[in-house]
Amino acid sequence: MIKKYLGIVGFLLAFAGITTSALYKFYGIDTEPLLEISFFVWITTLTISGEINKENPKKWWIYTVSILSLMVICVLLFVNF
Numbered sequence: 324m325i326k327k328y329l330g331i332v333g334f335l336l337a338f339a340g341i342t343t344s345a346l347y348k349f350y351g352i353d354t355e356p357l358l359e360i361s362f363f364v365w366i367t368t369l370t371i372s373g374e375i376n377k378e379n380p381k382k383w384w385i386y387t388v389s390i391l392s393l394m395v396i397c398v399l400l401f402v403n404f
Contacts, residue, residue: 326375333368337361356403360396367392 325332340361344354370388374380 326372329375330369330372333365333372336368337365340364356399359399363392363396363399 338361340357344358344361347354347357367388371385374384374388
């Protein structure tokens with residue numbers, strides 16, 4: 324069940340993060356890392372979901388995307404805080 328709905332879960336997480344970031348930006352509070360991290364989570368889950376749902380998924384591609392996205396998120400957090 325998780326395989327099937329991973330992209331939707333990623334979209335909902337990104338939607339919540341982007342909406343929260345937009346609301347806080349409207350009130351003058353800077354939440355730039357939240358916007359970028361939400362976007363990367365969305366792209367990552369979309370990519371992984373597309374690969375997992377194939378008949379012969381490439382595990383090395385799933386691991387590579389996961390590791391690279393975690394590294395980018397860590398760098399974003401390190402740079403912004």
